[in-house]
Amino acid sequence: MIATQAYQQFIGGAWTPAAGGRTYEDRDPYTGDVVATAPAGGPEDMTAAIEAAAAAFEAWSATPPAERQRMFLQAADLLEGRQEEVVSMLARETGSTFGFGMFQSFFVPNLFRQAAALAYAPMGQIIPSDTGAFAMGIRRPVGVVGAFAPWNAALILSARSIAAPLALGNTVVLKPSEWSPWSGGLLWGEIFAAAGMPAGVLNVVTHAPGDAGPIGSALIEHPAVRRLNFTGSSAVGRIIAEAAGRHLKRVLLELGGSNPLIVLADADLEYAVNASAFGSFLHQGQICMSTRRIIVERAVADEFVVRLVEKTKGLKTGDPKEPDTIIGPLINADALAMVQGRVRQAVDAGARILVGGEAVGPCFQATLLADVPPDSEFAKQETFGPVASIEIVDGADEAVARANATSYGLSAGIITSNRERGFALAQRIESGIVHVNDQTVADEPQMPFGGVKDSGFGRFGGQAVVDEFTELRWVTMRGEGHPFPF
Secondary structure (H helix, E strand, O other), X not given: OOOOEEOOEEEOOEEEOOOOOOEEEEEOOOOOOEEEEEEOOOHHHHHHHHHHHHHHHHHHHOOOHHHHHHHHHHHHHHHHHOHHHHHHHHHHHHOOOHHHHHHHHHHHHHHHHHHHHXXXXXXXXXXXXXXXXXXXXXXXXXXXXXXXXXXXXXXXXXXXXXXXXXXXXXXXXXXXXXXOOHHHHHHHHHHHHHOOOOOOOEEEOOOOOOOHHHHHHHHHHOOOEEEEEEEOOHHHHHHHHHHHHHOOOEEEEEOOOOEEEEEOOOOOHHHHHHHHHHHHHHHHHOOOOOEEEEEEEHHHHHHHHHHHHHHHHOOOEOOOOOOOOOEOEOOOHHHHHHHHHHHHHHHHOOOEEEEOOOEEOXXXXXXXXXXXXXXXXXXXXXXXXXXXXXXEEOOHHHHHHHHHOOOOOOEEEEEOOOHHHHHHHHOOOOOOEEEEOOOOOOOOOOOOXXXXXXXXXXXXXXXXXXXXXXXXXXXXXXXXXXXOOO
């Protein structure tokens, strides 16, 4: 029996309870057991965290790059040393299967090592002036950054939300999801405190289910917060963007996707089947990049469908703590009900279930649908679960048209034996990310990651974060003055 942990918030370098003393139970989505108790923070806790971050900003922004780099490199090493604990907690807190937990535990140390290099990113340019002035464009950290992190890839997406802002000299207030208070937030208080990060530079405020609105509003509205980043659903992203706009605050939004994977007639079918299954069912389809629509050329559709159905039938559903489980639980009962409802509604409207389609305890079977009506909720909205549809087309042009027939535009894939043709088609797909000869779930810390249309705007990763989390200022110097007309 693993003991239940009692966590506190991380504010101003100290571990503190919620101002009101309330806590809530963080439960295992598979067993329902209590994993931990976490503070049920409120707006007053958020305000305290913001004020701590604001007070720490001046000194942190002036910290030499070597020192910021050292902390991130040490954080990466510390996280690697806690891999077994972290992977176990990802399973217990978020239902992450062993494979996906291990992937997250490998990815984030590399993310931190990439962020360590940002401490030395070029922060300015010399600009020719017609007036004789010495003109510069100088980038400076913005101040306090507010970060909203989701539960679904809790380790990766929370780390991503804080890494670049901190490395570039900003201070951060992180609001993790109520479903992953430790693996999506409080862990980083432990890691960076051990790495020597000064008090107030990183703050983590947790809240109970149903309390996100007031605490999120406090983060958005506080005048000391100058940038925001949010990863989550398009519906919530729209709310945050509207609220940020009222306060003239720039926000980076990485939102949902209805991600297409095109399988052309010249594809290697075994590879295409394996890619489709991985893209659709990794982490129970609870990834913003998950393959939602598999678009197949008619010439190979029959054989492809038979093979993919057989592959899908063999995916083990059950306890994510068992290493060979592929399909673990959905995050909570509401998520399970949503997936069930979307599948039922699609079937009632004429869709066919090729495999799966049933709940198994807190899990939902890996499911493939065909003939999904375009006006169904499943076709129009992101369904966050292990369900993908198969669409059959007569050629590549129709495949591209189908791929673009969505309000989303996060990730897409094309599988073909002709890379040049695949690259040409990729230019026509309305998506922030397109992979030729790969499925839709792929990420590297140094890549510009983000979407278009209802999948958001702004980019995490690489040099894009310098623009996202710094301000560009125009500064001039003159050796001599110039004459004024009056």
